[in-house]
Amino acid sequence: MNAIEQIRFAIDQDIFDNVQLMHCLTDYKKPRDVISSLIKKGQIIRIRKGLFCFGELWRRNPISREMLANLIYGPSVISLDYALSLYGFIPEQVSGITSVTTGRSKSFNTPLGNFYYTHLSESRFAFGNTINQSSGKNWLIAEPIKALADKTWTDKRFKPTSPASFADYFFKDLRIEEHLLKDLLKENNVAELSEKYNTRKIAWMAEFLQKYFK
Numbered sequence: 001m002n003a004i005e006q007i008r009f010a011i012d013q014d015i016f017d018n019v020q021l022m023h024c025l026t027d028y029k030k031p032r033d034v035i036s037s038l039i040k041k042g043q044i045i046r047i048r049k050g051l052f053c054f055g056e057l058w059r060r061n062p063i064s065r066e067m068l069a070n071l072i073y074g075p076s077v078i079s080l081d082y083a084l085s086l087y088g089f090i091p092e093q094v095s096g097i098t099s100v101t102t103g104r105s106k107s108f109n110t111p112l113g114n115f116y117y118t119h120l121s122e123s124r125f126a127f128g129n130t131i132n133q134s135s136g137k138n139w140l141i142a143e144p145i146k147a148l149a150d151k152t153w154t155d156k157r158f159k160p161t162s163p164a165s166f167a168d169y170f171f172k173d174l175r176i177e178e179h180l181l182k183d184l185l186k187e188n189n190v191a192e193l194s195e196k197y198n199t200r201k202i203a204w205m206a207e208f209l210q211k212y213f214k
Helices: 003-010 018-024 031-040 065-072 080-086 144-154 163-173 178-187 190-197 200-212
Strands: 015-017 044-048 051-054 076-078 097-101 106-110 113-119 129-134 137-142
Touching (some): 065 076, 065 097, 065 129, 080 144, 137 144, 144 178, 144 200
Parallel strands (some): 076 137, 097 113
16 A cells, blocks of 8 residues: 555544654654655645644545534634634625634634634633534534624623613624524523623623513
C-alpha cells in the first residue's frame, strides 16, 4: 500500500489529528515530508495545525462543518449569528460558523470554511446548549433563546438604555419576526436566562420579552 492507502486503512474517521497521522507513518524515514506531499496532492487537508481530514476522493462520508466547528477550537458551542440563521430567526444566510467559547476569541480561515469564536465566561457558556446532528455526526449548539442572549450580550454595537430599546434591536436591526419571539417566550424560562447571565443587558432583554408578549 502507498501512504494514503495505508492512512485510509488505519484511520476509520474522516477527521483525524497529528498523533494518528504520525502513527500511520512510522515506517517512513521522513514522515513530515510524506505529509507535505499528501497535502500538496489534495489527498489529505490540513484544517489547522494538528487537525486534518481526508481529501474529497478519500472521504467515506460528507464532512459536517458544524461538528468541525466544535473540534477546531474548544471547548466551544455553535451560537450567535450562525445558530440564529440555522433556527430561522434572522433572514441572512451566514456562511462562516460562529461559536462561543471559554477560551480567547479567535478566528480560523480553513480550506473547509471560516470559523469564528467569541469568548464567554464559564458561567454564561455552560448552560442552554443542546446536541444536534448533520451528516450523521453530533455537534453542540446553543438553544434558540441562548443563541439570542449570546448575540445580544456580545453585540458591542447594541447599547440599550432601557428594556424598551430591545424593540428596535430585535425587529429592525436583527429583523426577527415577532411571532418567532412570542413562540420562543412560550417555550423558555427567560427569568432563568437572566439569572444565569447575571448582567443588566440580559435582564433587560428578559424584561422586554416578558412585557412585550404578556
